[in-house]
Amino acid sequence: MAKNKKNEISTETQDEALVIARKTQKPGQTKEQTRLIAQGIQKGIAEYKKTAKEKLRQADKANKKKKREQQQQQVTEVEIETVEEKNSKLPWLLLGLSWAAFGIYFLSQI
Template sequence: MRKTKPSAETQQDAQAMAKALQRPNQTKEQTKLIAQGIQKGIEQYKKQQKAKARERDKALKKAKPSHSSTPAQATPAAQGASNALPWWLLAGSWVLFGVYGVYTLIASAN
């Protein structure tokens, strides 16, 4: 891994935190070491957040194609079932209409 120089913002944040935590009789050298430790912590936190963001993006990319293809596959089957119901109802009504017509013919003949 290559070493990168921390940003000026990170250095300023670390220095500000170190000064806020400074104790009485603490030397400038000790404050500087504390600031370096805080700076390393900030850098490590940023790296972790970047790694989490990358993993989240990878998961979204994997989920997106499978998520979009699943409804597309389920839709034709659902449409086929929903399209069949009206046809069955139409056929059933014609059968009942025919039975009723035959029954009325037989009843009127007697």
């Protein structure tokens, strides 16, 4: 049978809660009262850890999304540069051909 790990509280958390409960124990307080306080502290610690994990998860998702957007933008910039490089060769090629044609025409007239 599988155990439900979400409802289990780790032994470290239980120990921390017990230590905190004992530190705040009032004179004349029974062990049962201290145990109940420790359980409340355990729940508080568990809830805090749960929200901290959720915040971390959300921050991680945001970072991954930002990285994906940056990579996508870089790919787009590279594609634009490649297209510009291909287009910049055409005018120079036409200029060279026109000069060669002019040179051939001029030499043929001599």
